[in-house]
Amino acid sequence: MNALKCGLVAFTAVVLGACASTPKPSYVSPTQYQSLSCQQLQSEYNRIHDYIQNGVETPKRTGVGVGVGLGGGWGSRGGWGIGPSISVNMGQSSNTKRTELSRVLGEQEAIVQAAKFKGCPIIVRANSATAAKL
DSSP states (O other): OHHHHHHHHHHHHHHHHHHHSOOOOOOOOGGGGTTSOHHHHHHHHHHHHHHHHTOOOOOOOOOEEEEEEEEEEEOTTSOEEEEEEEEEEEOOOOOOHHHHHHHHHHHHHHHHHHHHHHTOOOOOOOOTTTTTTO
């Protein structure tokens, strides 16, 4: 019984620890920032940093889609045919605060890479509130 309690506590700690960790940055190509000047790169970096510090918001998107088309198949009388069909899809969106944070962290890294490529001095600030705001 004691081993079961220890196992449950360890499992809970691992699960809660995984939820509190900071998501890894997703890849964003630095080429989209190459046309910016050094000052523009720094201001864009600061804008993203402030967005992260103030709390990342989940993107507003709907998860409902409606489609109209033609469908074919076997009929109830042994033949086949083509007829109209209407499809309504309601799905789960992968747009969460963690995916949005991962995207903007990737943008920050891309800005830093573009600044290094151009030889720009850029002030990199730590994102201290990333895990706490999730």
